[in-house]
Amino acid sequence: MEHAVPFRSFSSYRAKRNYEGVYPFRNLNIQVEFESLLEGLFLLQLDWENTATALTAQPFRPYWDNGEQVRSHIPDYFCRLDNGDGLVVDFQPKERVDEAAREAFKFTRKLCEEVDWGYRIYGNPDTHLIKNLRLFKQYASFECDDRYVMSILRAAAHKTNITDLISFGTSQDISSTVTRRLIYRLLWERKLQTDW
Incomplete structure (x- = not known):
């Protein structure tokens, strides 16, 4: 079924009210x-x-x-x-x-x-989850040194919030901007988890 040709194509016309x-x-x-x-x-x-x-x-x-x-x-x-x-x-x-x-x-x-x-x-998605996912996905392609990735993942075992992780990154000579982007990427990849 996953290889089925769509039964119908999406219609498109002027002044269509839905977002596609x-x-x-x-x-x-x-x-x-x-x-x-x-x-x-x-x-x-x-x-x-x-x-x-x-x-x-x-x-x-x-x-x-x-x-x-x-x-x-x-x-x-x-x-x-x-x-x-x-x-x-x-x-x-x-x-x-x-x-x-x-x-x-x-x-x-x-x-x-x-x-x-x-x-x-x-029907009714969790708005907090969606806002966060939109943010995380922006950084899904963010690339940085693998050493930074491992350092943040190790620190996450002991740090309980993003602010602590950013401070840790700064103490390891990783800029706060790089650390934040990396955290969002890891949250998108589900290598880090958080409650919403």
Whole structure:
């Protein structure tokens, strides 16, 4: 499924109200299209989590009869995870889930359960996490001497906050700017962890 051709292409027209673009998915080294800000935020979080080994948009279109009409729904993404599992993702803020969306999501969840895939509705991301991830990703490509990396990682075993790590870096003749950028890179790579 992760190699499926998208069932439909993203439409584009003048005065379109949603935010769309292409996300540079760093850990898979691919460009992934998204057609809403919410999808873009999900891709950022999935990239940071580093659990996806493959990803495709608009992967399939199931049909079902609800007793009144034949309906269909195209999920937004299919992800293959590093443990081999499949994950299907739809997007909708909780306050905007109407009866039609509820029915589509329920059917899609049941379908995913039948083939042992996970199913997730991504609706209201943690704003603190997203702000931090946007910051960290800016420094994902930051390069510096490997000795600095090892020095900061060793210090992180004993230092409890970023300010202490920056002070440590300065004491080791690593500028505060380099130390800060390196810390953000290591947080993006999940080599350092912090609570939000």
